[in-house]
Amino acid sequence: MTAMLSPIRIGPVEIKEPVILAPMSGVSDLPFRRQVKKYGTGLLVTEMIASQAMIRATRDSLAKARVLDEERPCSVQLAGCEARVMAEAARLNEDLGADIIDINMGCPVKKVVNGFAGSALMRDLRHAAGLIEAVVKAVDVPVTLKMRTGWDHDSRNAPELARIAEDLGVQMLVVHGRTRCQLYRGRADWDFIAEVKAATRLPVIANGDIVTEADAAACLAASGADGVMIGRGTYGRPWFVGQVMHYLRTGETRADPPLAEQLAVILDHYDHMIEHYGPIVGVRMARKHLGWYVKGLPGSAKARDELNKLSDPARVKDRLRAFFGPHVEQAAA
Known part of the structure; x- marks a missing residue:
């Protein structure tokens, strides 16, 4: 091409x-x-x-x-x-x-x-x-x-x-x-x-x-x-x-990054949002992005609802790791 x-x-x-x-x-x-x-x-x-x-x-x-x-x-x-x-x-x-x-x-x-x-x-x-x-x-x-x-x-x-x-x-x-x-x-x-x-x-x-x-x-x-x-x-x-x-x-399509890399991107993005906006505003501003990131994966609706209820950045990141963990392992199997 x-x-x-x-x-x-x-x-x-x-x-x-x-x-x-x-x-x-x-x-x-x-x-x-x-x-x-x-x-x-x-x-x-x-x-x-x-x-x-x-x-x-x-x-x-x-x-x-x-x-x-x-x-x-x-x-x-x-x-x-x-x-x-x-x-x-x-x-x-x-x-x-x-x-x-x-x-x-x-x-x-x-x-x-x-x-x-x-x-x-x-x-x-x-x-x-x-x-x-x-x-x-x-x-x-x-x-x-x-x-x-x-x-x-x-x-x-x-x-x-x-x-x-x-x-x-x-x-x-x-x-x-x-x-x-x-x-x-x-x-x-x-x-x-x-x-x-x-x-x-x-x-x-x-x-x-x-x-x-x-x-x-x-x-x-x-x-x-x-x-x-x-x-x-x-x-x-x-x-x-x-x-x-x-x-x-x-003319060639490039695959999405592996899920492990996607998780790393999400966590890095999240850290930068907290740094940029401060923890209170950053947590709120990040929620829409997190919803988009998890969309399409099994269990994403439940994960999104849980993420939207969390206000502590550390707990948000823990929940993201817990959600992506099984999907990353399955993709690597």
Whole structure:
């Protein structure tokens, strides 16, 4: 199989294999990104950071903006609706070491769009343009843009926004193949992403419904995109981005890590979450990840319920070892 992807260069940043971890609120934090990086990724993107919170230097926003050298290249995603505030937040993140600033015009969550941020900006392209221009002028690092196909099916204006973004100096686009009104329902329209690709000379990354290696190849074929971004497909599988990279490079699927290795990943991830958030918040934040990690194994529903009731990190780890132990032994037999 001939490699399906070529490197993308945006400013000084080279994305050698453009298979990218998506920005996911409450998921793609520093502890999770570290696990994904171990197995391979072309680019990491932080959780969405509210620009207003960033310039107030809230503890939460600073934690989200923290980027380690081992993660590079890493993009910091910002959301907001005021050009001045977005520009200032972009400058702050550049100073903190962001390799790329990504503008969020794709988030469909009600509390974001009700604040006229995220995908709500696709309803007012003039305002969106002012925001893009302010961010591009504020920083020396590359600026990218993530969007949906439009607000609803009758206003799928992503190709127009792509042309505006290119004219204003944005250097890469990511398109989630749904409208805002679809939220995460239905199927992502990879074919429509091809219309965005045709509208611009910029690299275009396709996003949405990539949960198998074959999905990634099919998405690239349908969209003509220059790369893929993977979000929910990584739940409980921080190795999945690396598997997709391997498949697109070789045509061969790479097996999931052995269960013993998966347990080691889970325990390491858990330790980093406790370190990052502190024990009280970390235990709570980790529960969804633990549920995803154990999913599909016999007895996982009972184990998940028990894990969700535990508040002591040491007891959580003991329960994980007890749950995985028999499965590891069976796999080795």
